[in-house]
Amino acid sequence: VLGWIAFQDNSVGASDRDYDDEFVDVLRSYKRNVEKLRRQVGLSSVVETSVVGEEGKVWFLTPVEDTWLALFVEKTASVDQLASRLLAPVRGAPQE
Numbered sequence: 819v820l821g822w823i824a825f826q827d828n829s830v831g832a833s834d835r836d837y838d839d840e841f842v843d844v845l846r847s848y849k850r851n852v853e854k855l856r857r858q859v860g861l862s863s864v865v866e867t868s869v870v871g872e873e874g875k876v877w878f879l880t881p882v883e884d885t886w887l888a889l890f891v892e893k894t895a896s897v898d899q900l901a902s903r904l905l906a907p908v909r910g911a912p913q914e
Contacts, residue, residue, distance in 0.1 A: 819900070820874065821890040825849070831885075845888050849878065866901065881905050 823833040828846050830837075848869075856864045863883075869876040874893050879901065880886040891900070 819889055819891055819895075823888045825886050825888070827884050849886060852878070866897070868897065879905065 821834050821837075823837060823842065823845065824831045825846075828849075830842060852864055852867050863880065865880055867878045870893065872893065875889075875891045875895065875897070877889045877891055877897055877900075878886060879889065881904075887904075889900075891897070
């Protein structure tokens with residue numbers, strides 16, 4: 819993980835460093851649009867979404883309702899392994 823921001827609803831709860839307000843607003847906007855899409859297509863929840871580029875990934879996780887994480891990872895990072903490790907304590911599942 820190259821960086822991260824944890825949100826509670828739309829407020830920054832914690833992060834690995836200070837991020838520009840405009841950047842944080844873009845992340846919030848992305849999350850709002852994902853929620854609109856979720857409702858339009860009839861999904862009960864969205865657990866993860868990502869934006870992938872040559873330089874890396876911006877990966878969004880929603881481990882519990884109203885709490886979400888924006889993770890900045892290398893393109894080669896295994897999001898399945900990372901999700902398993904990060905979400906196991908929240909979901910009560912055994913860690914690998």
